Amino acid sequence: MSVAITVKDVVKRYGETTVIPGLTTHIGRGEFFTLLGPSGCGKTTLLRMLAGFNTVESGDIFFNDVRINDVEPSKRRIGMVFQNYAIFPHLSVRKNVEFGLRNMDVPRKEVRSRAEEYIELVQIERWADQMPDRLSGGQQQRVALARALVTSPEVLLMDEPLSNLDAKLRVEMREVVREIQKRVGITTVYVTHDQEEAMAVSDRIAVMKDGVIQQLGTPRELYHRPANLFVGGFIGRTNVLDGQLHVENGQTLVTVAGATLVVPGLPGAADAVGPVKVAVRPEEFVLDSSATTGIPAVVDHGVFLGINTHYFLTLRDGTAVEVIQESEFDEVLEPGAEVFLDVKRHKINVFDRDGATNLRTGSTAAQQQVPA
Amino acid sequence: MTTILTTPETKARRSRPLGLDVWTTVSLALLLLFGLFLLYPMFGVLKESVVDPDGGLTLSHFVRFLANDYYVGTVRNSFVVSIAVTVVSLAIGVPFSYFYTYYRLRGAKLLFVGAVLSCMSAPFIGAYAWILLLGRNGVATQLLESVLPFKIGSIYGFGGIVLVLSLKLFPLVSVYMNAAFRSIDGSLLEAASLMGSTGLRRVWQVMIRLTVPTLLAASLLVFMRAFADFGTPMLIGEGYRTFTVEIYNQYLGEVGQNHNFAAAIGIIGVIVTAAVFLFQKFAANRFSFSLKAGSPVQKRRPRGIGGALIYAYMYVLIALAMLPQLYIVYLSFRNNNQVVFLPGYSLDNYRMAMGRLLGRSVYNTIMFAVVALAIIVLVSVLLAYLVVRRANPVNNFVDTVSMLPYIMPGAVIGIGLVIAFNSPPLALTGTAVVMIVMLVIRRMPYTIRSATATLMHLPMSIEEAARSLGASKLKAFWRITVPMMGAGVASGAVLSFVAIVTEMSAGIILYNNRTITLTMSAYVAITRGSYGLACAFSAILTVLTAVLLAIYLRFTREEDVRM
Numbered sequence: 013m014s015v016a017i018t019v020k021d022v023v024k025r026y027g028e029t030t031v032i033p034g035l036t037t038h039i040g041r042g043e044f045f046t047l048l049g050p051s052g053c054g055k056t057t058l059l060r061m062l063a064g065f066n067t068v069e070s071g072d073i074f075f076n077d078v079r080i081n082d083v084e085p086s087k088r089r090i091g092m093v094f095q096n097y098a099i100f101p102h103l104s105v106r107k108n109v110e111f112g113l114r115n116m117d118v119p120r121k122e123v124r125s126r127a128e129e130y131i132e133l134v135q136i137e138r139w140a141d142q143m144p145d146r147l148s149g150g151q152q153q154r155v156a157l158a159r160a161l162v163t164s165p166e167v168l169l170m171d172e173p174l175s176n177l178d179a180k181l182r183v184e185m186r187e188v189v190r191e192i193q194k195r196v197g198i199t200t201v202y203v204t205h206d207q208e209e210a211m212a213v214s215d216r217i218a219v220m221k222d223g224v225i226q227q228l229g230t231p232r233e234l235y236h237r238p239a240n241l242f243v244g245g246f247i248g249r250t251n252v253l254d255g256q257l258h259v260e261n262g263q264t265l266v267t268v269a270g271a272t273l274v275v276p277g278l279p280g281a282a283d284a285v286g287p288v289k290v291a292v293r294p295e296e297f298v299l300d301s302s303a304t305t306g307i308p309a310v311v312d313h314g315v316f317l318g319i320n321t322h323y324f325l326t327l328r329d330g331t332a333v334e335v336i337q338e339s340e341f342d343e344v345l346e347p348g349a350e351v352f353l354d355v356k357r358h359k360i361n362v363f364d365r366d367g368a369t370n371l372r373t374g375s376t377a378a379q380q381q382v383p384a
Numbered sequence: 385m386t387t388i389l390t391t392p393e394t395k396a397r398r399s400r401p402l403g404l405d406v407w408t409t410v411s412l413a414l415l416l417l418f419g420l421f422l423l424y425p426m427f428g429v430l431k432e433s434v435v436d437p438d439g440g441l442t443l444s445h446f447v448r449f450l451a452n453d454y455y456v457g458t459v460r461n462s463f464v465v466s467i468a469v470t471v472v473s474l475a476i477g478v479p480f481s482y483f484y485t486y487y488r489l490r491g492a493k494l495l496f497v498g499a500v501l502s503c504m505s506a507p508f509i510g511a512y513a514w515i516l517l518l519g520r521n522g523v524a525t526q527l528l529e530s531v532l533p534f535k536i537g538s539i540y541g542f543g544g545i546v547l548v549l550s551l552k553l554f555p556l557v558s559v560y561m562n563a564a565f566r567s568i569d570g571s572l573l574e575a576a577s578l579m580g581s582t583g584l585r586r587v588w589q590v591m592i593r594l595t596v597p598t599l600l601a602a603s604l605l606v607f608m609r610a611f612a613d614f615g616t617p618m619l620i621g622e623g624y625r626t627f628t629v630e631i632y633n634q635y636l637g638e639v640g641q642n643h644n645f646a647a648a649i650g651i652i653g654v655i656v657t658a659a660v661f662l663f664q665k666f667a668a669n670r671f672s673f674s675l676k677a678g679s680p681v682q683k684r685r686p687r688g689i690g691g692a693l694i695y696a697y698m699y700v701l702i703a704l705a706m707l708p709q710l711y712i713v714y715l716s717f718r719n720n721n722q723v724v725f726l727p728g729y730s731l732d733n734y735r736m737a738m739g740r741l742l743g744r745s746v747y748n749t750i751m752f753a754v755v756a757l758a759i760i761v762l763v764s765v766l767l768a769y770l771v772v773r774r775a776n777p778v779n780n781f782v783d784t785v786s787m788l789p790y791i792m793p794g795a796v797i798g799i800g801l802v803i804a805f806n807s808p809p810l811a812l813t814g815t816a817v818v819m820i821v822m823l824v825i826r827r828m829p830y831t832i833r834s835a836t837a838t839l840m841h842l843p844m845s846i847e848e849a850a851r852s853l854g855a856s857k858l859k860a861f862w863r864i865t866v867p868m869m870g871a872g873v874a875s876g877a878v879l880s881f882v883a884i885v886t887e888m889s890a891g892i893i894l895y896n897n898r899t900i901t902l903t904m905s906a907y908v909a910i911t912r913g914s915y916g917l918a919c920a921f922s923a924i925l926t927v928l929t930a931v932l933l934a935i936y937l938r939f940t941r942e943e944d945v946r947m
Contacts, residue, residue, distance in 0.1 A: 065574055086577045098571035101673040102593050111589075112579030145674045163579065 014199040015075045015166045016041045017062065022071035024057050024223070031057050032223035034071065039201060040215075044193055046202045048210040049220035050246070055203045056171055057223075062201060063169050064088055075166060088167070091160030091198075095172040097152045099144040105155050106131065106140045112163040130158040133192060150181045157189065161196060168193065168200040174209060186212050207247050211235070219243050236359070241367025244291045251297075251333040253290040257281060257362065257371075266290060266362060269327040271307040275357050280364075280371040288371070289363040294336040298354040299323060301345060306352035309333070311345045325353070406858055411770050411779050414763065418785045421821050425800030426788065432647035432803055445648035455630065459652060462626040465545050465617070466610040472550040473606045474599065477557030480701060482587070483694045484558065485565040488683040490695075495702050497937055499555035502705035504879070504929055506886040506903050508615030509922050510548040512910050513708030514539055515620060516715065544620040549610050551705045556609070557602045564598035565591065570681040596671045604664040611657060612793035614889035615907065627653050628889065631795045635893060647803075650796035657791040709926045716923035720916040733920035737905075740917060741897070745905040746924070752816065752901065753884045756823035760831050761877050763824075765866060768835035773844070783832070790829040794889030797825055801894060819899045822890050827880045831873065838872030839865070878936040882929050902928070 017039040024032040032054045039045045047055035060066040062073060064085035072079050080088055100108050109131055113123040131140050134154040139147055144155060153173060160168060173189070174182045190213045193200050204210050210217050211231035219226045219234060219242075227239035238244035241252065255268040257278075264281040266273050268290055278284075298306075309325040312332070316339060323335045323345060335353065345351065362371045436442040449455045480499070484492065502510075517524045518539040525539075537543065568591060576582075576590045592599075617626040627649055634646035686694045716733050719726040734742075767786060770779040789797060801822055805812035812818040842865065850860040888903050895904045906921035 063574070063578065084577075084582070085574070086580050086582050088578075090578055092575065092578050094571040094575060096569065096571055096676065098569065098575040100572060100576075100590065100594070101676070102596070102671070111576075111581070115580030115585075115589075143673055159575075159579070 014042050014197060017167065017199060017201070018072075018074040019058075019062075020072045020074070022058070022061065022073060023069045024054070024061060024066060025069050030223070035223065035225060036071075037218060037225060037228065039199060042197045042199055044190070044200045044202065044213060044215045046204060046210045046214040046217045047220055048204055048207060048217050048246075049226075051205060053220040054223035055205075055220050058220075059169055059171055059201060059203045062167070063090055063092055089163075089165045091163065091165035091168045093153070093156045093160050093168070093170040093173045095175055097149075097156040097173075097176075099152050099155055099159075101143070101145055104141055104143055105136060105147070108144060108155055109159045109162050111159065116163065127158075127162055130162040133161070133195070134158045134188070148181075149177045150185055153177065153185055154188070157192060161192070161198070166199065168196075168198045170200065170202045172203055172205070175204070175206070182206075182209065183212075189213055211247075219246060221246075237370060237373050238291070238361060239370055239373065241289055241291065241363050244361060244363075249294055249334065251292045251294065251331075252367075253292060253327070253331055253333070254329070255288050255290040255362070256286065257288045258285055269307050269309075269329040269331060271305075271352075273307075273355065273357065275360070275362060277358065278362055278371045280369065280374045281362075284362075284364050284369075284371055287365045289365065289367050291361045291363060292333070292355050293359070294322065294334045296356045296359045297333070297335040298356065299335050299337050299345075299351060300354070301349070301351055303352040303354065306354040309351055309353050311347055311349040311351060313347050314345055325351070407770065407774055410766055411774075411776075411782065414767060414770070414782050415778060417763070418782055422785060422788060422825055425797070425804035426792075428803035429647045429650055429796060429800040432644055432799075433651045434648075435644060437644075445645050446652070448645065449648055449652060454625075455649070458625045458627040458630040458649075459656060461542075461624055462611055462617075462628065462653070463656060465542060465549075465624070465626065466607050468542075468546045469549040469553060469610040470603050470606045472546055473554040473557050474603060476550065476701060477554035477602075478561055478592075478599070480554065480698065481558045481561035481565055482591075483686075483698055485562055486681060486683060487686045487691075487694060489686065489698060491699075495698055497934070498702040498706050499558055500937065501930055501933055502552060502702075502709065503555035503559075504882045504886065504933055505552065505709055506615075506906065506922070506925050506929070507552075507613055507888045508619055508907060508910065509712055509926060510552050510708045511544070511616040511619040512918065512922065513711045514544065514548055516915075517707075517711060540620055540622040541624040545617050545624065545626075548616050548620060548708075549613060551708075552616075553606045553609055554701075555705070556605050560598050560602040560605075561595060564595040566680050568594055568681065569676065570679050573681060597668055597673075600664055600668045600671065604661065607660060608657060608791070611653075611660075612795075612889060614793075614795060614892065619910065628793055628795055631793075631799070632892065635795075635799060643799075643803075647799055650793065650799055653793050654791065654796055657793065661791045709930075712919055713923045713926060715915070716919040718916075718919075722914050722916060725915060733916035734924075736917055737920040737924070740909070741900055741905060742921070742924070744898075745900050745902045745921070748816070748819075748899060749885055749901040749903070749928075752819050752823055752899075753881050756820045756827070756884055757877055757881050759820070759824050760828050760880060761873060763828065764831040764835040765869060765873060767832055768839045768869070769861065769865065771836055772839045773847075783836075786832050787829050789825050794826060794887070794891075795893060797822060798890035798893030801890075813894070814896050814899065816899055818894055819891065819901075822894055823884045823887055826887060826890060827883055830883075831876050831880055834876035835869060835873050838869045842868050875936075875940050878932065878940075882932050882936075885929060885932070886925065 019035060019037050019039075022032060022035050023030065035054075035058065047058060049055050057066060061068050064080070064083065068081050073081055075088070100111065103111065106127060109127040110123050113126060118126070128140075131137055134157050136151060136154045136158065139151055139155075144152060147155065156173070170189070174185050177185060186209050189202075193213075202210075202213060211234075214231060216228060216230055217234055218228045221242055227234060227243045234243060234247045238247060244250045245252070253268045255266045257264065257266050259265070259281055264275050264278045266275050266288065307327060309327050312324040312326055314324070315322045319339060320336050321339045323337065325333050325335060327333060333353075363369060364371065433445055434441055434443060436444060483489065484495065489495065516522055519525065522539070539547070572590060572594070573586065576586050581589045612628060614628040614632060617624065618629050618632070621629060631646050631649050631653070634642050634649060685691070715725065717729045717731070719728040719730055719732060767779075767782060771783045801818055802813050804810070805818055812821070846868070847860045847864055850864045851857070855863065885901075886903055887901075888907065891901060891904055892907065895901065900908075902921060902925045906918060906925055909918035909921050
């Protein structure tokens with residue numbers, strides 16, 4: 013039943029301001045596709061264009077081969093879960109779930125049985141005949157999910173559905189969302205600003221900024237090989253170090269804060285000789301207190317968090333960095349201790365001087381726009 | 385350990401044997417005031433209704449009432465006409481609110497001000513102006529009948545009352561429904577449309593259903609106002625007798641006064657309103673649910689033929705609602721010889737009014753209103769505090785008692801005060817004091833409600849913070865709580881002021897030459913058939929309320945307007 017969605021050169025303007033300057037992407041059948049980005053990046057705008065609540069200034073949106081730009085929201089066969097759930101407060105849970113079916117020509121008997129089926133799917137049987145204001149946020153979100161799915165829509169749209177829940181419930185509910193989406197097999201477009209949540213649920217994630225998709229890929233690709241510095245910083249945590257890249261004897265060398273490292277696997281290196289940005293995630297540093305070579309650094313302080321210990325250090329050029337290490341029994345690095353850092357060279361990313369291109373993949377935001 | 389810990393505390397408590405702190409004193413004082421000025425007069429009405437001329441107990445007045453279809457008919461008429469007014473007000477007020485809330489209309493502010501103005505105008509001005517327009521010698525009647533081949537229907541009676549009161553009371557529905565429509569979260573409507581609920585279907589399935597609690601509340605208000613209204617049926621009702629008119633005739637009528645019988649009719653009226661009130665509460669409970677505030681729906685520009693119709697509806701409705709007041713102001717400048725209007729314009733009517741207690745009327749009106757309002761605000765704030773922060777049986781009892789006037793027609797309150805304070809030790813009848821007491825009682829419930837609601841939204845922790853920083857209970861109240869309640873209470877107070885200025889149905893029983901107000905003067909002039917004088921007084925009253933409201937609306941956000 014589910015469809016593939018194609019978005020072609022879509023433009024959105026509010027008066028003089030252009031929110032989305034021209035966006036193209038493709039969402040596969042049954043895919044869990046997430047729009048991720050900071051607030052104001054245009055992700056909700058795009059979602060609402062898919063739903064039909066926002067007009068499309070130019071460009072086209074297709075569900076399979078059908079252009080739906082001018083199709084009424086009610087005719088698009090869409091289920092939607094809203095940030096504030098949008099549960100009808102005057103209807104019981106069951107009536108909420110049945111609402112959409114009652115507006116279709118579904119026989120009364122079937123309305124009841126189909127609603128029951130989805131009420132069971134999201135496990136809210138116990139509250140089925142209560143009024144929704146008695147329900148907790150997580151339960152309300154389950155109702156919203158059942159209500160969105162019960163009409164067997166072709167697309168499920170979710171607009172920051174978990175952002176009103178507390179942290180623990182958010183983790184629980186994202187598993188629920190993911191599991192139900194897989195079971196139903198519906199094409200899903202999900203909007204969030206929480207990168208961890210996005211990685212937990214998505215097949216693919218489009219990281220957006222200023223109405224442009226910065227990178228489109230699987231959670232793994234985004235984390236390990238961010239297309240640019242923005243994505244690298246937005247997904248997970250990253251230390252950005254200023255470096256100088258030069259090529260000697262066919263080897264790519266990067267000088268960072270008083271140390272020169274050999275970094276293999278940079279196909280774009282020859283064109284990027286000069287200043288670069290080196291992105292090192294906290295766990296990509298190697299902190300060995302007995303090391304005598306590497307990037308010299310002074311320990312500022314350490315935070316013991318159980319599994320890991322986070323160290324905050326200052327490099328010779330004044331850059332503050334964060335290092336994550338597995339905690340050991342006897343490890344005590346006092347503030348002021350001088351150490352040498354190494355990096356996991358195959359993992360770190362090197363970007364050109366303005367952080368727009370990853371020298372490992374050579375990809376830029378513009379190239380990522382090509383439909384997958 | 386526990387005993388040791390609790391002992392000092394117990395001792396500390398014992399040092400104030402009765403727990404008589406400031407607030408306990410306040411609540412006893414309020415209990416005394418309400419007992420004296422509300423319960424005692426009401427008890428008086430009840431007593432009056434069950435005594436015979438010799439002082440014995442009797443139910444003969446009720447029997448006489450119930451046995452006579454004419455008398456039962458007056459209550460039935462009041463009931464039927466009030467229901468009709470409620471239905472018509474909803475029918476015109478809900479679309480008004482819908483268009484007002486969901487469309488970006490040109491002149492929206494003007495429409496809103498017009499609606500509030502017509503709603504707050506003095507109760508009988510609408511009726512009087514419509515009689516001058518569409519009555520037997522009305523301008524519009526003569527004009528239409530000279531053009532039309534048939535006679536236009538009579539404005540007098542049932543239809544006239546419904547016309548006048550609906551045009552006056554639909555803004556009540558609108559003000560309430562504006563707030564209700566505004567509070568519907570946009571995503572609820574989007575969710576509905578995704579589930580196949582669009583257009584009129586969505587209006588019914590979602591928007592109206594979501595606003596049922598508000599609809600019920602507004603209906604009750606309109607019903608109560610229509611049911612207790614005296615001026616309109618008196619002037620335009622003619623053969624269609626309502627019970628308020630009957631009370632008046634029985635109590636002050638030129639022939640066959642019967643105070644006991646009037647009291648009995650009053651009691652029956654109160655029983656009816658109480659029943660309606662309880663029925664509404666029951667219905668409201670069945671439909672109660674909590675609506676989370678969210679982002680309101682974006683307003684659209686009305687377009688095409690539909691847009692034109694929306695504009696026509698809004699402006700014609702407001703024009704009709706404003707017409708009586710504008711017409712009265714216009715007529716107040718027309719020359720006349722008391723019985724017919726003559727060509728030409730002058731200030732003669734106003735000159736004549738000066739000779740008929742205009743100065744005293746204006747002075748009394750303002751003075752009574754200011755004093756009454758001060759008392760209302762003070763008592764409301766204190767009572768709200770007691771009920772919200774220190775709920776106990778005494779305070780809750782006072783709170784309930786304070787709401788009684790809400791269901792009592794003004795005439796009943798008027799009679800009660802006359803009976804209670806006609807003789808020593810408290811011979812207040814005919815004094816300014818009794819007028820002020822009446823105004824306070826009549827308007828108090830509204831201000832108490834708004835003060836209570838405001839206080840409920842203030843977190844207790846703010847006061848606790850003040851107390852923890854060393855402020856005394858009283859200081860915390862005056863310096864922290866009262867200022868924070870200020871805006872909410874003040875906005876209600878101004879509307880109370882206007883309502884007090886145009887108070888009529890209880891005043892008519894209590895006023896005399898010394899305590900006459902503008903409203904009374906206008907009404908007296910109307911009943912004496914003196915066109916010019918009536919129009920002059922009415923115009924002054926209209927302009928006064930308009931100016932007050934204009935100032936009020938200038939400084940109040942529309943969301944805070946509560947009537």
